[in-house]
Amino acid sequence: MTLRSRFPYFCPALLLLLAGLPACSDDVATDDDAGTGTGTSGSTDTEATETNSGDTDSLEHCGNGLIDNGEQCEGTNLNGFSCVDLGFMDGELACGADCLFDATDCSEVVCGDGLIGGNETCDGEALAEQSCETLGYTGGELACSDDCSAFDESGCYTAVCGDGMVSGPEPCDGEDLGGNSCVDLGFGGGELACLDDCSFDTAACLSCGNGVIDDGELCDGEDLGEADCADFGWLGGALACNDGCDGFIEDGCVDA
Template identity: 55%
Template sequence: MTDVGVEGDTSTGDGDGDPSGDGDGDPTGDGDGDPGDGDGDGDGDGDGDGDGDGDGDGDGDGDGDVCGDAIIGASEDCEGDDLNGTTCVDLGYVGGELVCGGDCSFDESGCYDAVCGDGMKAGGEACDMADFGDDTCASLGYDGGELACGDDCVTDESGCYYAECGNDMVEGPEQCDGADLGGLTCADVGFAGGELGCDVDACTFNVDSCTSCGNDMIDDPEVCDGADLGGETCETQGFDGGELGCADGCGEYDTSNCQMDQDAWGDDFEGGGQMKPEWVLTGNVNWFASMTMPHAGAYTGENGDIGNSQQSHMAVTLNFQNAGSVTFWRRVSTETNWDYLRFFIDDVEQGEWSGVIPWTEQTYPVAAGQHTLRWSYIKDGSVSSNDDTVWIDDITTVGGVLP
């Protein structure tokens, strides 16, 4: 920093300053006064100031810029916190914090330059490790890919690409490319099944071979789809009952679980007092055909007249080609909660009843296969009340036939 304003030398001007400091300058001012450079020995203020055309400036008190006066002088970079708007970047650094030194010059020790490899893109770096700023392959004009950063912090674009339809590789905006479907199937693009293809010219999906069958909704030309049968039933298809289904392909109904009643076994006990020969009667006393209050017709099935701790059973074995059902009417007049009418399918109890119950219809599903249906009256060890009797009538099955 240059000191300006030391005591002026008036010896070069026409007005010679008095060494005691009281001399007056030449009022004509023709002299070539040199302001500020002289080493005048005068003790005074050295106010040898010519009023003429000379360059001598005799107004100064001999005072220069003062560091710390909060005013940035011509010879100062800064004053305290006032950096005159200057930053580290203005001085050629990447960043950091510029401060003002005690001598009012910049203290650049807090500024820093870019360091390749520190993971922070700065200065002239195109990238730094994984920091690419806002750059991507797409922003650089490619269709896709992944940028890499070299050890010299220069972007490596070799992982970027331009999409090329027909190279069997899905790139950029392509949905597919040849055999490369991106791992997707017809189901992934909204269909129930089929084979997804790719348009080789546009690299977009070709769904011509996709199918809607299987989405539980009838689409042309389907006649059914899963549970959607369009309101059709076994009965509308000419059967007497059963469960209609939809065949694979959705082009026709599956009637394998539909049945015709005339093929199904049943018993209304109207055999003139005789039990059908297929009945297997066991227990202490056999069931028989009775005329006591039948549900319909003249006869009904009635348990044998058993005593306490005794049982009476009647059973029949039937084949069900498909899942079906059994329906029967029951009437009960027994000791409540002790003597029971029980119904079994393959020795697995399906229901039990006691007390006084009028004729009531009962239906149970039967799985496909051969099954034994059994009705039993089972008494406990004491007490008989009400009629101490149970009755079964009008048994029908859906799909059950004799073996």
């Protein structure tokens, strides 16, 4: 049975009209498509909002009394830090409104002021109770570098008796007498030597000539031991000491 037989008044033009109308399913698809577009836009907006929120997390939590991620401090809670911990000399560290350290009242470290501060190892004569000995040397004079960043150990030494070099407290070492002689040690002359323990051997030094009357000497140079020409029967004159310090020279004495 045809449409015309069932609907005698059916008009072909109406069929054409109906065919040109959009189907209901097409309308739904269009709505869904629009919804999908809206959903995509909404998702982007949400992500942007979350990103912006993450950037301000520390500020959002700042002031809650707890040091959260991104915060250095919170109110009076400086997390155990001080100006010194941040490399300053001293001063009063504070916490800013953004929960970050405020070092406005911290004082800068000044190398050369004789005070150890911040990252300084030493400063001038302030050596932080260190010495050549505490650094493993035998002795010497520890100093501080010009930039206060390290110790100057050039004045420290490690003495080894027997190495032929005078170092530290050694007066001599082998043939190295440190530039000294019997005369430098107060003797009149002779041959200075060095003992195995790196001390001076003065056995060959001569005491005569040092200007001081030593054991076994009657005089020495101008030191006559209060003796004069009168002691030898002269009326006056100038008594002298012989080169061996064991007798007097009366050539300068006179009878009148």
